[in-house]
Amino acid sequence: MPSNQYDAEYQLFSNSDDAIIQRFHCDKTYSEIATKLGRSEDAVRRRALLLNLPEKTRPNAIKWTTEKLSFLRRHYNTPEWPGERLAEHLGCTKIALYTQADAMGLKNQRHHFSEAEDLMIREQYSTRNIEEIALSLGVSRQTIMRRARKLGIAGKLQTINYSPETDKKMLEMAESGIPLQVIADEMNKTKEAIKMRLKRIRKARREALK
Numbered sequence: 460m461p462s463n464q465y466d467a468e469y470q471l472f473s474n475s476d477d478a479i480i481q482r483f484h485c486d487k488t489y490s491e492i493a494t495k496l497g498r499s500e501d502a503v504r505r506r507a508l509l510l511n512l513p514e515k516t517r518p519n520a521i522k523w524t525t526e527k528l529s530f531l532r533r534h535y536n537t538p539e540w541p542g543e544r545l546a547e548h549l550g551c552t553k554i555a556l557y558t559q560a561d562a563m564g565l566k567n568q569r570h571h572f573s574e575a576e577d578l579m580i581r582e583q584y585s586t587r588n589i590e591e592i593a594l595s596l597g598v599s600r601q602t603i604m605r606r607a608r609k610l611g612i613a614g615k616l617q618t619i620n621y622s623p624e625t626d627k628k629m630l631e632m633a634e635s636g637i638p639l640q641v642i643a644d645e646m647n648k649t650k651e652a653i654k655m656r657l658k659r660i661r662k663a664r665r666e667a668l669k
Contacts, residue, residue, distance in 0.1 A: 471667060471668065472506050472668065476496055476506075477506070477510060479492065479495060479496060480492055480496075480503060480506060480507055480510060480512070481510060481512065483495070484507060484512050489503045489504050489507070501631060506668075509668065521549065521550055521551035521555055523559060527549050528559075528563070530548075530549065531545070531549065531556070531559065531560060531563070531565070532563065532565065535560050535565045536560075536565070536599055538594075538597040538598060538599075541593075541599060541600075542556060542557070542599070555635075557636075557637050557638070557641055558635055558636035558637060561636060561637075561638055562636070570596075570598045570602055572606060576596055577606070577610060579592070579595075579596070580592065580603065580606060580607060580610060580612070581610060581612060584603075584607050584612050585612070589603055589604065600644070601640075601641065601644040604644045604647060605644065608649075613647065621656065625646065626656070626660050629642060629646065629653065629656065629657060629660070630657065630660050630661075630664075632645070633657050639653050639654060
């Protein structure tokens with residue numbers, strides 16, 4: 460089967476591949492079907508949707524109880540509960556956390572930077588770990604990166620180059636409902652750059668599936 464500039468999961472599905480997905484869709488997990496076809500679970504999931512098969516519930520999907528939603532609302536994007544710690548506490552992935560927070564309309568708390576804090580960011584942004592700067596100022600990593608862009612020093616931090624791996628991660632985040640600005644912060648790129656890159660990735664994927 461022909462391949463494109465990305466990895467094997469974007470190779471064309473044959474009629475026999477489609478038949479296997481349709482045959483085992485009800486009785487096997489996407490992971491089991493993916494193993495049988497030698498593809499990724501996400502590739503099989505997307506193909507099943509294109510075949511108009513009903514979406515399966517992820518076996519490890521978090522059940523958002525009233526208590527968990529209340530905890531998320533109280534502690535989202537606070538210095539004491541960074542994303543990774545909050546996701547671990549709630550028993551979900553960071554992607555599931557950001558998706559739910561976005562659905563609830565939770566916004567990042569605005570931090571008013573002092574001149575001393577701006578000076579610290581200017582002096583340390585290109586030489587110190589961003590997480591360390593964020594921790595010392597009691598804000599999130601994304602807040603530091605946004606402030607750096609406003610101060611005109613974001614370019615001093617080397618951005619992540621595009622690759623099949625970063626494209627795959629970017630697409631998974633976008634299709635999971637992660638806001639574009641969060642993805643842009645993760646990649647240290649602008650929101651518009653991420654939007655254009657996702658457009659190119661999706662176009663290449665559609666052409667590969669023809």
